[in-house]
Amino acid sequence: MIVPTTVRLQREPFDVAAEAAKLSRGRADVGAVVTFTGICRGNEEGEPIAALTLEHYPGMAEAEIEHHVAEAIERWPLTGVTVIHRYGHIAPGEDIVMVVTTSAHRQAAFAAAEFLMDYLKTRAPFWKQVETTSGKTWVDAKATDDTAAERWRRP
Amino acid sequence: MTKLRYFAWVRERVGKPEEDVDLPAHVLTAGELMTWLSGRGEEYANAFTNPKIIRVAIDRSHVQPDASVAGASEIAFFPPMTGG
Numbered sequence: 001m002i003v004p005t006t007v008r009l010q011r012e013p014f015d016v017a018a019e020a021a022k023l024s025r026g027r028a029d030v031g032a033v034v035t036f037t038g039i040c041r042g043n044e045e046g047e048p049i050a051a052l053t054l055e056h057y058p059g060m061a062e063a064e065i066e067h068h069v070a071e072a073i074e075r076w077p078l079t080g081v082t083v084i085h086r087y088g089h090i091a092p093g094e095d096i097v098m099v100v101t102t103s104a105h106r107q108a109a110f111a112a113a114e115f116l117m118d119y120l121k122t123r124a125p126f127w128k129q130v131e132t133t134s135g136k137t138w139v140d141a142k143a144t145d146d147t148a149a150e151r152w153r154r155p
Numbered sequence: 156m157t158k159l160r161y162f163a164w165v166r167e168r169v170g171k172p173e174e175d176v177d178l179p180a181h182v183l184t185a186g187e188l189m190t191w192l193s194g195r196g197e198e199y200a201n202a203f204t205n206p207k208i209i210r211v212a213i214d215r216s217h218v219q220p221d222a223s224v225a226g227a228s229e230i231a232f233f234p235p236m237t238g239g
């Protein structure tokens with residue numbers, strides 16, 4: 001069975017509810033829908049931020065996400081996957097990224113959504129720059145994100 | 156000619172998003188390419204001062220510094236990723 005997948009990069013905001021509905025509407029085999037939304041916080045390490053700018057590597061970012069979506073489909077019995085990542089200017093409170101996974105049962109949908117987010121953070125070529133009153137700075141990668149991605153590694 | 160691309164603070168330090176270069180014959184790996192680039196001027200030296208933290212992609216796939224650059228059409232350098 002072909003699992004419907006969507007991977008999209010865009011400047012514009014997205015509609016999580018609409019995207020989730022697309023993967024379950026009219027289907028009787030979907031028993032679980034898991035959605036994750038990553039949102040721009042209003043402060044970074046205690047300092048208030050005015051905005052985020054997300055830079056990405058066009059072409060490679062899509063390919064890297066698609067590669068991990070294919071791996072998720074191979075590892076879990078999913079019925080659908082949608083990943084949308086924004087780039088460009090993002091204000092505090094706005095959505096940055098969303099992942100929707102659907103399956104007959106919740107375990108696969110939860111695990112796959114977490115797997116996709118962990119890999120997206122460490123392998124998809126995106127870089128965040130934060131704008132504060134003291135200027136613009138690039139966000140440092142976190143070791144905890146590497147650890148989170150490591151746990152999915154297969155022997 | 157090989158297209159080199161730079162992202163985030165690597166791009167800012169080098170001062171350009173991309174350029175086409177003829178790789179010298181003695182440059183065999185991604186790591187050797189970083190060493191060669193850092194000798195091209197102050198801005199490159201500044202960008203590649205700590206090559207251990209810079210990630211490399213060849214033709215849009217992640218590679219290790221010992222990866223061969225032979226036949227590559229696009230080589231990208233960037234800091235560890237912070238998306239999501």
